[in-house]
Amino acid sequence: MTTSTRLAELGLSDSGRRTTPPPISTLMQSALANPNLISLAAGFVDPETLPTALVGDIVAEFAHDPALGRQALQYGSTGGSPDLRWRMLAEMEREDRVAEGTYAAAFERTLLTTGSQQLLSLAADALLDPGDIVLVDSPTYFVFLGMMASRGVRTIGIETDEGGLNPEALAEKLAELEATGELARVKMVSVVSEHSNPTGVSLLADRRLPLVETVRRFSERAGRRIVLIEDAAYRGLGFDPEAPEPPSLFALDPQGEVVLHARTFSKTFSPGMKVGFGVVPVGLIGPLLALKGNQDFGSAHLNQVILSRAMANDRYHEHRRRVVAAYRRKRDVVLEALEEEFGPSGSVGISWTVPQGGMYVWLTLPETIDTGPQGDLFERACREGVLYVPGEFCFAAEPTPPRHHIRLCYGLPPVSALSEGIARLATAIRGRLDQIAVSGDALAAR
Ligand SMILES: Cc1ncc(COP(=O)(O)O)c(C=O)c1O
Incomplete structure (x- = not known):
C-alpha cells in the first residue's frame, strides 16, 4: 500500500460513534507521565496498601x-x-x-x-x-x-x-x-x-x-x-x-x-x-x-x-482494616490542609464534604469560578503542579451541570504529598479569585 492511498472511513456503529473515552483517561495519563505533578484526580487506590x-x-x-x-x-x-x-x-x-x-x-x-x-x-x-x-x-x-x-x-x-x-x-x-x-x-x-x-x-x-x-x-x-x-x-x-x-x-x-x-x-x-x-x-x-x-x-x-x-481465613479482612486506616489518615490530612488554607468549611465561600469512608472529597467553590478543563482554574492548577477532576464530569446531561465543583481523590499521592497538593490547589484558587476581583473592580470603575 502506498502512503498516498486514502483509507475509506470505518463503518462505526451508532454506539461506536457515540462513545468517547472517559474524560479521566487523559488526566490519568498526564498524572502518570509527570512525576512532579500531584494527582488528586486519579481514582487510584493507595499503592502502599496493595496486598503484595x-x-x-x-x-x-x-x-x-x-x-x-x-x-x-x-x-x-x-x-x-x-x-x-x-x-x-x-x-x-x-x-x-x-x-x-x-x-x-x-x-x-x-x-x-x-x-x-x-x-x-x-x-x-x-x-x-x-x-x-x-x-x-x-x-x-x-x-x-x-x-x-x-x-x-x-x-x-x-x-x-x-x-x-x-x-x-x-x-x-x-x-x-x-x-x-x-x-x-x-x-x-x-x-x-x-x-x-x-x-x-x-x-x-x-x-x-x-x-x-x-x-x-x-x-x-x-x-x-x-x-x-x-x-x-x-x-x-x-x-x-x-x-x-x-x-x-x-x-x-x-x-x-x-x-x-x-x-x-x-x-x-x-x-x-x-x-x-x-x-x-x-x-x-x-x-x-x-x-x-x-x-x-x-x-x-x-x-x-x-x-x-x-x-x-480472614486475611482479607485484616487487609481491609489496614486499607481503611490508611484512607482515614489521608482523609484527615486533606481536611486539615483544606482548613489551614481556607479556614473552616464554608467560611470563605469554599466548602467541602467530610467523608466517613472511601477516598473522595467534594469541593464547592464560588459559582464565579469555572473549574472545567477549559477554564482558567484548571490551567492554573496544572501550572502549580496539581490535578483535580472537574466536577462537571460528574453530572447527568439534565439539568444543566454546574461548573464550580471539584472532585479530589486522596488515593494515589503519598501522605507526605497531600498537604502540598492542597496548598498548590489553594494557590491556584486564590489566584483565580484575585483575578476575578480585579476584573470586577475594573468593570465597576468603568
Ligand atoms: C462508584 C464506582 N463504581 C464502580 C467502579 C468500577 O470499579 P471496578 O470495575 O474496578 O470494580 C468504580 C471505580 O472507580 C467506582 O468508583
Missing part, C-alpha cells in the same frame, strides 16, 4: 498444592466461583446484620464479573435502548454517565445533599415523567450508596427504604420493573467501627424485586485483579449470563480463587 505479600503467599500455596493451583489456572464458569459468591453473600449478611443464611436464596442471582464496571455495563446492555431514561444521583460516578451516553440513553440527575440522594426529589421527577407520558422509558435509577465517588457522601439509613419503595411504586405504575442500581463500590471502607455502614438497599429487597447490588474487590483489595460481584433482580441473571457468555464466558478464575483463599 498476601497475594504472593496465596500464589505460593499453589506451588505446594498443585491440584489447587491447576484448578485456579483452569477456566471457571460464566457466573464465577461459587465459593467466592457464597462468601460474598455471607459477607453481606454480616454487613447487613441479618442471620446467617438469610440471603442464601439469592445465590442463584449472583455473579462475578471483571470489576463491577462490567456488571454495570452488562446490566446496561440487557436493559437499555437508545432514548431510554436513567435517573442518577447528582453528582454521580462519571464512568457510568459515559456508558449511558455511549448507549444513547437520556440521563437525568436527582438532587443530593449531605445525606445522599433525596427520595422525595426522585418521586417528584418520576411523577413529572409520568405526567409527560415518559415513565415507560425509565429503566433504571442508579445511586452510589457508600462514600460516594465523587462526593464521599453516603446514603442516609432512613432514606433507604423510601428510595426502594419509590422505585417499587413507580415500577407498578409503569407496569414494568425499574431496576435500582446500588453501586456499593466503596462499601466496607467506613472509617468508624462504632458507626457501621447502614444495611444495604439489597437488605430491603432480598427477594430481588428491583435492587441490583453491585460490588467490587477493587477498592478493598486490589483493582489489578478486577473482580466484581453482583446480586441482581429476579429475571435478570439469565440475560446477564448470556451476554457475559458471549463476551468472555467467565472472568479471570485465578483472581477469584485468590480472593476466596484470602477471605477463607
Whole structure:
C-alpha cells in the first residue's frame, strides 16, 4: 500500500460513534507521565496498601498444592466461583446484620464479573435502548454517565445533599415523567450508596427504604420493573467501627424485586485483579449470563480463587482494616490542609464534604469560578503542579451541570504529598479569585 492511498472511513456503529473515552483517561495519563505533578484526580487506590505479600503467599500455596493451583489456572464458569459468591453473600449478611443464611436464596442471582464496571455495563446492555431514561444521583460516578451516553440513553440527575440522594426529589421527577407520558422509558435509577465517588457522601439509613419503595411504586405504575442500581463500590471502607455502614438497599429487597447490588474487590483489595460481584433482580441473571457468555464466558478464575483463599481465613479482612486506616489518615490530612488554607468549611465561600469512608472529597467553590478543563482554574492548577477532576464530569446531561465543583481523590499521592497538593490547589484558587476581583473592580470603575 502506498502512503498516498486514502483509507475509506470505518463503518462505526451508532454506539461506536457515540462513545468517547472517559474524560479521566487523559488526566490519568498526564498524572502518570509527570512525576512532579500531584494527582488528586486519579481514582487510584493507595499503592502502599496493595496486598503484595498476601497475594504472593496465596500464589505460593499453589506451588505446594498443585491440584489447587491447576484448578485456579483452569477456566471457571460464566457466573464465577461459587465459593467466592457464597462468601460474598455471607459477607453481606454480616454487613447487613441479618442471620446467617438469610440471603442464601439469592445465590442463584449472583455473579462475578471483571470489576463491577462490567456488571454495570452488562446490566446496561440487557436493559437499555437508545432514548431510554436513567435517573442518577447528582453528582454521580462519571464512568457510568459515559456508558449511558455511549448507549444513547437520556440521563437525568436527582438532587443530593449531605445525606445522599433525596427520595422525595426522585418521586417528584418520576411523577413529572409520568405526567409527560415518559415513565415507560425509565429503566433504571442508579445511586452510589457508600462514600460516594465523587462526593464521599453516603446514603442516609432512613432514606433507604423510601428510595426502594419509590422505585417499587413507580415500577407498578409503569407496569414494568425499574431496576435500582446500588453501586456499593466503596462499601466496607467506613472509617468508624462504632458507626457501621447502614444495611444495604439489597437488605430491603432480598427477594430481588428491583435492587441490583453491585460490588467490587477493587477498592478493598486490589483493582489489578478486577473482580466484581453482583446480586441482581429476579429475571435478570439469565440475560446477564448470556451476554457475559458471549463476551468472555467467565472472568479471570485465578483472581477469584485468590480472593476466596484470602477471605477463607480472614486475611482479607485484616487487609481491609489496614486499607481503611490508611484512607482515614489521608482523609484527615486533606481536611486539615483544606482548613489551614481556607479556614473552616464554608467560611470563605469554599466548602467541602467530610467523608466517613472511601477516598473522595467534594469541593464547592464560588459559582464565579469555572473549574472545567477549559477554564482558567484548571490551567492554573496544572501550572502549580496539581490535578483535580472537574466536577462537571460528574453530572447527568439534565439539568444543566454546574461548573464550580471539584472532585479530589486522596488515593494515589503519598501522605507526605497531600498537604502540598492542597496548598498548590489553594494557590491556584486564590489566584483565580484575585483575578476575578480585579476584573470586577475594573468593570465597576468603568
Ligand atoms: C462508584 C464506582 N463504581 C464502580 C467502579 C468500577 O470499579 P471496578 O470495575 O474496578 O470494580 C468504580 C471505580 O472507580 C467506582 O468508583
